[in-house]
Amino acid sequence: MYFTSIISFVIILFIQHTYEQDQDSVPNSYEIREHSINRPYPGVFSTGSSHWHLVGNTLVTDRYIRLTSDSQSKAGGLWNMIPVAYPDWEMHVNFKVHGTGKELFGDGFVIWYARDPKLSGPVFGYQDYFHGLAIIMDTYSNHNGPHNHAHPYISAMVNNGSLHYDHDRDGTHTIVNGCEAPFRGRETDTLVAIRYQNDRLTISTDIEGKNVWKECFSASDVHLPSHYYFGFTSATGDLSDNHDIISVHTYQLETSEQRRNEDRKNIIPNAPGAEAERAHTEDPSGSGWSALKIFFLILFLVIVCLGVGIGAYYYMNKRQYHRARFY
Ligand SMILES: [Ca+2]
Structure with missing residues (x-):
């Protein structure tokens, strides 16, 4: 008992030393530097000593990390290579989606908490049938008909590797929840917050330059394992846009002792409250x-x-x- 107390004390000291406490942004939390990125960006990416990797067409300037530029058929990714060992977290992403298109632009980008980093594929530059959580920042409406909505649209999808993301239906067949959020082409900073705590997923936005979070949606019963990876991907096709990540701040949130002691590594991602997958039917x-x-x-x-x-x-x-x- 005495021994564990000493160990706990040493761990607390270590955490306080390693992570900046940022009480202003998220109460009772620590910012995790390893899972955050901010200007000035690191000197190196995609090397053994760097924990941020670039994929595809992603380019870095001193002002932004551009997943795709405003030209056709581009795909890029930004991946963190340190698995997330803590169960509860909140991430603030400062991003910018903009381009020359007035009516036609796309397709958007995705914030990932996924098992397999650095892959590429058809879902906004990442692989289909993925494992984990996708926060989809969709700017182009592929789908008209039942279940359609205005764009840009933010939605969440949880996948255990068995579900297909259907672009033709804007993912409405597999959605956990979502909201309309006109984040494209804003003059002011645009931010999204993703909070995952006690199996509740809450998405908020700050896109009106008011420095206030506005809830997009909150969903309970979202089960995600620990030790997945944070990533950002985007792709353009016939339509294009600049998809920029400006900064990422990730905070470890308070976790109950019971949750801390659970074996969370082997949880299969699932969200029973999500839409039951409907077969892709032609009109x-x-x-x-x-x-x-x-x-x-x-x-x-x-x-x-x-x-x-x-x-x-x-x-x-x-x-x-x-x-x-x-x-
Ligand atoms: Ca779409």
């Missing part, structure tokens, strides 16, 4: 007629069978009548 094209056609076909076959049956009955009766006469 209606007169499928109602096929049932009617089947009905008429069956009716026709019944009439034919009846006709044949009645005909055969009369034919047999007639033959028996003839036989009776001759013998």
